Amino acid sequence: MITMKNFIAEDDPILRQVAEPVQFPLSEEDEQLIEKMREFLINSQTPEIAEEYNLRPGVGVAAPQLGISKQIFAIYLTEFDEEGNVTDVIIDEVFINPRILKHSVKKIALSEGEGCLSVPRSVPGIVPRPKRVTFEYQDIEGDYYEAKLTDYEAIVIQHEIDHLKGILFYDHIDAENPWETDDNTSIL
Numbered sequence: 756m757i758t759m760k761n762f763i764a765e766d767d768p769i770l771r772q773v774a775e776p777v778q779f780p781l782s783e784e785d786e787q788l789i790e791k792m793r794e795f796l797i798n799s800q801t802p803e804i805a806e807e808y809n810l811r812p813g814v815g816v817a818a819p820q821l822g823i824s825k826q827i828f829a830i831y832l833t834e835f836d837e838e839g840n841v842t843d844v845i846i847d848e849v850f851i852n853p854r855i856l857k858h859s860v861k862k863i864a865l866s867e868g869e870g871c872l873s874v875p876r877s878v879p880g881i882v883p884r885p886k887r888v889t890f891e892y893q894d895i896e897g898d899y900y901e902a903k904l905t906d907y908e909a910i911v912i913q914h915e916i917d918h919l920k921g922i923l924f925y926d927h928i929d930a931e932n933p934w935e936t937d938d939n940t941s942i943l
Contacts, residue, residue, distance in 0.1 A: 829849045
């Protein structure tokens with residue numbers, strides 16, 4: 756089971772490297788990694804388990820965050836009711852060797868900024884990202900898919916793809932004016 760102690764520190768050089776492409780068929784090691792990544796995300800969003808193991812909630816996790824230089828990430832994105840119970844699963848997928856094909860000129864950012872499981876501190880500022888992205892990826896069988904996402908889902912995908920490129924979310928924050936946006940950026 757992955758816990759917070761498995762996440763490498765933000766100053767670890769592996770988080771600044773371009774991750775290696777994954778070969779198919781997947782190795783047993785890759786299959787186990789994928790299973791554990793997905794399990795972590797579900798556990799981190801289950802209040803009782805998260806509290807018991809002191810897990811920070813996450814919607815995505817990339818292999819480099821666990822010290823493994825491979826182009827793999829998992830996303831488990833859900834909707835919750837007022838009591839914190841999951842009402843709908845929006846994305847429950849593993850993405851391998853993803854590549855952004857095109858993106859919008861219009862940008863979007865979260866009003867409270869972004870966070871990251873590899874960055875155990877608050878980094879204030881707006882993280883502008885393309886509002887819409889079209890990307891391709893492989894699934895666990897090696898089959899290729901193309902997907903289009905907008906708004907929050909597009910932000911999540913781009914955050915995880917950045918991990919595979921050696922980029923952290925705060926690299927996108929304007930150091931001099933962290934909360935300023937331009938006319939091309941909408942706030943979510």
